[in-house]
Each structure stands twice: as C-alpha cells, then as structure tokens.
Amino acid sequence: MLITRFDPWKSGMCTCPPKHSLNPYTGCSHGCLYCYISSYIKDPFRSRPKKNAIREVEREVKMSGEGIRFISLSNSSDPYPPEERILGITRDVLRILDQHGIGFQIVTKSDLVARDLDLMGKNVVSMTVTAKDTRRIEPGAPSSEKRIEALKALSDGGIRCTLRLDPVIPGINDSYESVCWVIHHAGDHVEHVTSSTLKPRSDSLTRLERSFPQIGWRGMYTDRKGGSYYLPEDTRLGLMLKVREACDESGLTFSCCREGFDINTGISCDGSHLLGDAI
Ligand code: SF4
8 A cells, every 4th residue: 555544653752643644755865864764665765656656546545435634745755856857756646636635745855846836735835944054964855945945936826834844963953043044044934843853763873973973972862762762851852942942933833743742832743734624
C-alpha cells in the first residue's frame, strides 16, 4: 500500500491528529545530514519514484471510499526532489487527490512546490526552513531564499502555508539570531510554525559527528527513547521556548513536534487545522 496511516515509530510523543501518509518517492536526493530515513531505506539519498505510483494511488483512493480524511505528503521522503521537475509524479498524485476530493498537506524543502499552485486549492503547504545557510546540513535541497520565495508565491496565490523550523540542532541553528532570521523571513507568508529539536538515530548522529566533530554530540545526546537519541528535557524545553518567543513576536501560532511539552499556541501540532473545510 502506498497510502498508509501516519504512525511515526508508534511514538507516544506524537500528538498529530489522525491522518494518512503518502510518499510518491523512495529515498530523498536532498541528502540532509540529520535525516533518519537512512535507518530504514537502502540507498537513502537517491530519490526514485515508487513502482506504478500513479496507478497504485488511483486504485487505493478508489478502494478507500470515505476512509481517508486527509493525506500528508510526505513524511519520509520529500515529494519534490530534483527528479520531480522532470517526472511529475507528485503533480499527478495531487491531481488524483484533487479529483477525489481528498485534502492534503504538503511537507517539503523545495521551491518546486510552487509549480503546482494550480492544484493546491484549499490545501496546505508546510515548508521546512531550518537556517539562513543550509548548504552543509541539507546539501541537495534548494536554498532557504528559494524556499521562502516559493512560500511567498503560494501565499500570494491564496494557499495557506505553515513553516517547519525543524529540526533545531544544538550548535548549528539553535541561536536566537538564527531562529529569528527564519521566523522573520518566512513569517510574512505563513500562519503557523511547527518546530522540534533534532532526535537523531544512530546513523544520522554518526554523520553529524563526522561533519561537525567540534560539537560534543555524545555528551549532549544522552537520552534514548526507542531508536532515537534525545537532548535532556530541560534543553529541549529551552530550545522550544526560544522558537515560541520568536513566533509570539511575529504574531504566529507555534506548536512543537514529539516533545511532550504543553506549550503550544496552535490548534494542531502539524498545522493541519488550516485545512479547515478542505477536509
Ligand atoms: S528532505 Fe527530509 S527526507 Fe529528504 S533527506 Fe532531508 S530530512 Fe530526509
């Protein structure tokens, strides 16, 4: 099945409303250093379309009847990798969802999403922007400036957008200055911000250690829940309050993701409340 119930690691920390998940691609050419897909996908940083993706999505949508409320694309591999520019798989998937009246929320790091403005309707785009300069941590992904330009084009076109400042990584993008740069530059084009601290798995922690050996990763990441490493609770809370403060200053609602803190000012953690009557 390509359309599955969203269930991140069966984590009790997840507060997402019930939703389905769909990844048109396996693997992701954005190649983010901190990405967790390398813990369960072979050849993780090479995007390739799912086999018979269009036909399969059409079949599953027809079979589902009223069973699917809305779909999040994508939670495992970005739906707009560079390959999408030529292949157009995600575009075809959106067309099918639109034809069947199924709401969707796009989660991406690519400005290519603005190409599909004509198919967005009342649906929601969540753009991830983690810092001003992301070349070292997200080497294959479009620049933050391009992502913010895409957000502007989408919001100018009437699409409701959210920002994901996710993950916040200690020693890399956790300064108040960095957080404010993201919120202030993307904030004019979004209504809500979702944020979380980095919770690496073993392999992503090793990649970060190799690229940023000066950061004392193992000394900071002492907690382990399931297969993920967590910063100590008071450190995570401090980082999330920092993001919330910047959101408060910009008049944006804020929610944190998989942190377990009761500090949210947004209705939903993932921004899906913006789908409103689209679902
Ligand atoms: S965009 Fe997301 S899925 Fe793709 S490499 Fe980066 S973290 Fe992984």
